[in-house]
Every structure is written in C-alpha cells, then in structure tokens.
Amino acid sequence: MSDTRLEAPRVAVLASGGGSNLQALIDAHERGDLPAPIVLVISNRAKAGALERARRHGIPAIHVGVGRRARRQDHGDPHARILELLREHRVEVVVLAGWLVLVDPGLLAAFPERVINIHPGPLPRFGGKGMYGLHVHEAVLAAGVKSSGPTVHLVNERYDEGPILAHVEVPVEPEDTAETLQRRVLRAEHGLLWRVLRERYCGDELGSVEPS
Numbered sequence: 001m002s003d004t005r006l007e008a009p010r011v012a013v014l015a016s017g018g019g020s021n022l023q024a025l026i027d028a029h030e031r032g033d034l035p036a037p038i039v040l041v042i043s044n045r046a047k048a049g050a051l052e053r054a055r056r057h058g059i060p061a062i063h064v065g066v067g068r069r070a071r072r073q074d075h076g077d078p079h080a081r082i083l084e085l086l087r088e089h090r091v092e093v094v095v096l097a098g099w100l101v102l103v104d105p106g107l108l109a110a111f112p113e114r115v116i117n118i119h120p121g122p123l124p125r126f127g128g129k130g131m132y133g134l135h136v137h138e139a140v141l142a143a144g145v146k147s148s149g150p151t152v153h154l155v156n157e158r159y160d161e162g163p164i165l166a167h168v169e170v171p172v173e174p175e176d177t178a179e180t181l182q183r184r185v186l187r188a189e190h191g192l193l194w195r196v197l198r199e200r201y202c203g204d205e206l207g208s209v210e211p212s
C-alpha cells in the first residue's frame, strides 16, 4: 500500500444521518487528540443532524441530493458536484460516517486509499447491501453470536467490502435488543474512528487501536 501519512490531513465527512460519529471526530480534534481538521461535511439529506452539528462548529455543511428527484430537477451530476466540493475544500481524506449512498468510482479514483467507512458490525459477515442501522444489529442478534462491534475499512465500489483497517469487539448481552446493542456499539464507534484516522493518516503511532 502507498504511504498514507499526511501529518494533519484535511478531512471531509459524508453523512446521511444524525452525525454522532462526525461529532466524535470534531470533539477529538477540538480536544487535541486528532490532528486532522474536519473541513467539510456533505449530506444527501437536507435535514441530516450531521449538517446541523457541523454548522454549530463553523464547518462548511452542504446538502447534495443524490436521488432521482435531484437528477430530475437538473441539479447536474451529484457525484461530480461532491468531487468538486472536495477539491474546492482541498480535502485529503474522506470519511463515510453513516453515508447511505454507494460511493462513485470517480471519488475512489480521486482519493486512492483515502476513503474510509465505519460499519456498525463485524465484516464481512454482517455487511453488504441493506445492512445498515438496526438491520445490522438485528442480524447479529438473529445469528446468536456472542460478540459484535464496529469495523473501519477502506472503501471500494461495493458496499462494506474494502480491506479492514480496524475492528473492536463489543459483547452481545443475553437481554440485548437491536436498540441496546446499537447504543453499545455506537459508543465503541466514537472511540474507534478518530483513532484509526490518527493512526493511519496523521503520521502518528498510537499502538493497537482500542476503544476508549
């Protein structure tokens, strides 16, 4: 693999939802644990909590509709627009944190080994199309496994399939529902994502990646 260390790379976060992982990255940067600044947040949902969180911290937060309606309204190619925004903001690393859209090959080509995703379950077993949010935790409970936990991986053109960078085990408790498991896994996600970014892209050795 190529050298990925950039000291303090400019990071963009793509998020479709509430943005608690985005918040964990912003907090890690603000308290000095993550050298890399979050310089841009893009969401395919105008009302995503992630956009609101970014704005509260003075980070440019932009909605880019990617669905059929956006195309019908002739807003141009949304993937080209995303790429243009990333270039305008001189982004060096792209983090998908709850981004529910398949990544365009053009973006992957522009950021080789610089697009990462956080998934709320073990991969490859609990990943793939349709495996997001509570669906992942429901599948974990249905499988009867004793441990789950988030996985961070490099992104390729298929859902949840790129090389794994880090995984943290989170126990599945006998009384768990998908919701209680989701909350426990999410806490681990918040401790994991900034550590992977720092370890892989910030020219910094943290040792093994463990949740806080």
Ligand code: GRF
Pocket: 015, 016, 017, 018, 019, 020, 021, 022, 097, 098, 099, 118, 119, 120, 133, 150, 186, 189
């Ligand atoms: C997280 O569970 C993440 O693993 C998955 O989507 C969820 C996003 O949560 N890809 P949030 O928007 O960061 O709170």
